[in-house]
Amino acid sequence: MTDAALLELIGTAVAALLTIMVLSYALGDNAFFRLAAYLFIGVAAGYAGAVAWHDVLEPRLIAPLLAAGPAIVNDSTQLVQVVAPILLVILLLSKVAPTMGRLGGLPVALMVGVGAGVVVGGAITGTLVPQTLAAMGSLNPAGVAPQTGETGLERLVNVLIVLLGTVSTLSYFRLTGRGDQADSARYGMRPIRTPIVTISIPWPILPFLGEMFIALTFGVMFAGALSAVILVLVERLQFLAGAGNIILGGLLAAP
Amino acid sequence: MCSTLNLEEAETCKLCGSRLKPTGRLGTPSEEPGSQMRLPSTGELPPWLARLRKDVTGRGNLPPDLPPGEPSAPDSEELPLSTPEGGPDWLGRMRQAESEDEGPPEGEVPDWIAKAAPAPSPAPAEGEVPAWLARIRAKAEAEAPIQETPEQEAWPSPAAPEEATPPPAPSSPDLIPEPPATLGIPDWLLGNRPEDSPAAPEPEAPSQPSWLTVSDSDTTGKLPHVPALILDEAGALPPVRDEELGPISVEVPDWMTELQAPPTAAPPEARSNLAPATLPAWLEAMRPVETFRSVVEIEPEEDQTVEAAGPLAGLRGVLLAEPVMAMPRMPTVGGGRLEVTERQFAQAELLHRLVEEEQREAKARPQARARPPLLRWLVSIVLFVAAAVPTFAGGPAFPLPLLQPRELDVLASLVDGAPAGQPVLVVFDYEAGYAGELEAVAGPLIDHLMNRGLPLATLSTRPTGPPLAERLVAQVAARHGAVRQEAFLHLGYLSGGPTAVQLFAAAPTQAVFRGYLGPGGSPWLEPMLQRVHALSDFGMVVVITTGTEIARVWAEQTQPWLAGRPLVMVLSAGAEPMVRPYYEALQPKVQGILSGLPAAVAYELRLAAPGIAQTRWNGFGLGLTGVEGFLIIGLLYGIVAWVLRGRGA
Amino acid sequence: MRSGLHFLWTALAILFGTLVLAGYVLDSPALQSIRSLLMQWAVILAAAALLLGLVNMLSVHWNKVGAQEKGWPYSALLLLALLATFILGLVFGPDSSLLSALFNDIQQPVEASLVALLAVTLTVAGFRLVARRRNLASVVFAVSALIVLLGTGPWLVGGNGSFFLTMGELRAWWSQVWAAGGARGLLLGVALGATVTGLRVLLGSDRPYGD
Secondary structure (H helix, E strand, O other): OOHHHHHHHHHHHHHHHHHHHHHHHHOOOOHHHHHHHHHHHHHHHHHHHHHHHHHHHHHHHHHHHHHHHHHHHHOHHHHHHHHHHHHHHHHHHHHHOHHHHHHHHHHHHHHHHHHHHHHHHHHHHHHHHHHHHHHHHOOOOOOOOOOOOOOHHHHHHHHHHHHHHHHHHHHHOOOOOOHHHOOOOOOEEEEEEOOOOEEEEEEOHHHHHHHHHHHHHHHHHHHHHHHHHHHHHHHHHHHHHHHHHHHHHHHHHOO | OOOOOOOOOOOEOOOOOOEOOOOOOOOOOOEOOOOOOOOOOOOOOOHHHHHHHHHHHOOOOOOOOOOOOOOOOOOOOOOOOOOOOOOOHHHHOOOOOOOOOOOOOOOOOOHHHHOOOOOOOOOOOHHHOOHHHHHHHHHHHHOOOOOOOOOOOEOOOOOOOOOOOOOOOOOOOOOOOOOOOOOOOOHHHHOOOOOOOOOOOOOOOOOOEHHHOOOOOOOOEOOEEOOOOOOOOOOOOOOOOOOOOOOOOEEOOHHHHHHHOOOOOOOHHHHHHOOOOOOOHHHHHHOOOOOOOOOOOOOOHHHOOEOOOOOOOOOEOOOOOOOHHHOOOOOOOOOOOOOOOHHHHHHHHHHHHHHHHHHOOOOOOOOOOOOOOHHHHHHHHHHHHHHHHHHHHOOOOOOOOOOOOHHHHHHHHHHHHOOOOOOEEEEEEOOHHHHHHHHHHHHHHHHHHHHOOOOEEEEEOOOOHHHHHHHHHHHHHHHHOOOEOOOEEEEEEOOOOHHHHHHHHHOHHHOOOOOEOOOOOOHHHOHHHOOOOOHHHOOEEEEEEOOHHHHHHHHHHHHHHHOOOOEEEEEOHHHHHHHHHHHOOOOOOOOEEEEOHHHHHHHHHHHOOOOHHHHOHHHHHHHHHHHHHHHHHHHHHHHHHHHHHHHHO | OHHHHHHHHHHHHHHHHHHHHHOOOOOOHHHHHHHHHHHHHHHHHHHHHHHHHHHHHHHHHHHHHHHOOOOHHHHHHHHHHHHHHHHHHHHHOOOOHHHHHHHHHHHHHHHHHHHHHHHHHHHHHHHHHHHHOOOHHHHHHHHHHHHHHHHHOOOOOOOOOHHHHHHHHHHHHHHHHHHHHHHHHHHHHHHHHHHHHHHHHHOOOOOOOOO
């Protein structure tokens, strides 16, 4: 067995062992599961840090600085693209020390401000306006569904359902600043007297319909999530089966 | 001087013995209390009086502002007028309480004093009479023979001529009005006054000193005096009269004047209409019972302290300069009884019980034994067996889907219509844990793209994206014989979330500096990316993700820069509903969707290239069947339990 | 000094955010240059913030091991794995075979197994929901999930039959029309919330960057 094959065998065995240790949580919490979980967190954090350094910080800051040397101060482009970010990074890392943490407000303010601008711009131009126009434009009787090709009554019924769902779901949300209304009921039950019997209907009706549409949508998403994790479980069990074959084959093949 | 209420006709105070009426004055019953008194001049006064005046006031002469009509007394003696600045003149002339020793010398008793009539009614026994009253009575008896004569001198007025004669006797029987019918006050208490005094004399009677007359015609003969602060049962204060007090300021309260007034019987009809006043219960409850001393106790004269300093030196019964409240004293007997209602008592008991419970040591509850998670064990066993049986046993085999979803046709046409030679950007933005699902779903699409010979450039906004991209693309590329850096390459990791996506969309070459598994330099220098300077230089953008947030970010941030290039989403089954609105809009931001294993299997069938999706189809079907079974059983259980509970109720 | 810095950071955040936001509507080369520069700085700072998070995690578990709190051996294992992976990544690079092996043999299998465990958790949660909570929203949730599941997965019996095909059509109509209406409302609500949150930062009402 070559070294590469041996290393691959060891790696497969470790992966299979860790998979079994984690899946043992189905029987209950145990030390094997915790061991595997803590090992995973350490490796994942270390890997993320290595990637951040290797793919972003080192090529953007360290490599140009080392390449240019002291002459970097004469290059205005490098000053802006290299020296200024280095200073910002130093200020950000100074937040580790509480006494120096005040100066770290500048890089944080930059990240927060830029992030807020991006989010607001994207939300308005990418979602709010287009989705509102889509909801309005769908009421055009002569329109044709662009992706499904539906027309006529079928399209009209579908459009009305989508519109009702959109409006009622929005009416269920309460975007106010008053904390006392955060948990209050969106609707109540109103009794309606008929000659035969008194029935209770929810009022106002739109928030009630919105709650039902939200429950419906979450049910669809729940079903989708179940499908996804079942597929992952199948993949894990198939891996275990394959790993078992590899390990057994490797052990049998070993002299 | 001691502010004790005295009778109108009293000439000396019953408490301190101070003279209430000026000597020689012809007091008339018609005089109003506080009416302006006219002081005789110094020369007109008897020597002893003049001496007193001088000692008290500090000057011998009267003030020049005496009311007109009054003869001014010659300044026989300087009478010191030691009045305070701005204070009334009479204050400076107040006599001391122990004026008995400074009484008129022998033989110079004014006539009006001598004419004090004796008490006609028998006095009570000696033992029942207070000492101060006995003293007054004794004095009155001593002065009883003295009769008023009409030849009494009046108080001198500035205008009237004065005579240096002793002041005449006080009000004669003609001057002193008849005592009215007293309302219960015994005669012995009214013995200071001569009872048989006739009607009020005229103030201008020549037989009496002018200083005894009252210039104010409106006066009704009441002597002014300051009433003592004695509160009766009703707590009513005597009315304060807003009137000038004379030199001897003794104010007769209203109740005294009412006692003197002739009884005016109210008509019986009016009296019967008046119901006795009763306090309402709530008002009665507000009265502080036994917390208020309704009667100010006045110490007897001999127990009162003698003022030692100031203008009131030598007087008894002087109000203390210090507030009474500052003097420590024992609380009154029975003061401050709290009235508690039933509700308050109940609340107090409740609070007491709550505090008691807190102090009680809580018994240690026995720890409940943990029940085994039978349901979780059962579900785990069923799902593990269902997912593993097709893998280990080969069956059962589920039928492959015959119908292809509508979105698959659109997607396939997009891939077929992608411009040749232009690289396709594939974004791997999912967690390593979902690699099992998304590698199966995205596999056919990568296969289709490689089938068409389109170069692939992978990118990720997650640190684990590049190795995941390498796993899938390398696996598919191996089937096609594709070589890294020629058929596909990895742009690496892009940090910053939505900001990074916007930066890459606006200027891709300024966002990525180093690739993954590359030669080490800038990936933009590779041949397959040399013509790429903007996002629109890519033939297509494919985003593989499980999260709706990432899909929404890419759909929002990249649209303005794609310039018509299609954006395709490969999604986990749970994220499809939230991306669908971008796909079905009139101006869609997402041109293609691929979601779920059935769509991937259908794609593989369309391409006639079996892949990972079909290998997991049977396990997927059996596992999903197990889940559906549990949900249906749960639903039936819930319905049965609801029906049974409804029947039981 | 504290209040002055605070106002300075607020003013700068508002300035930067406004410049970036203006780039969505104004097409000015100078504005786009400044905008691109600001975003590059933000991208670099995001990577530095990731390293800062790593330092924080290191200190927390280091203190735990030093104080020998409950579970400290696990923290020691975490520290060992973190430092080993990070140092190896700095030395050899994340695209080296060693780091690839660490990723493929430790991180990916454990993470995938954790996701696989969700199958058991979600199924148990779904069972308890339909068996115990009986209100209209729960019923609609459960029925909707069942319709999608029955229409998604293959059937062992009657697969590809007419009823199965009808169920598939029902599932498509249910998820692509009924759920799409609710999803569009949710998307609009999320976008509104994100807009409000971003505007609060741009207007200085929210200052999450401290003093």
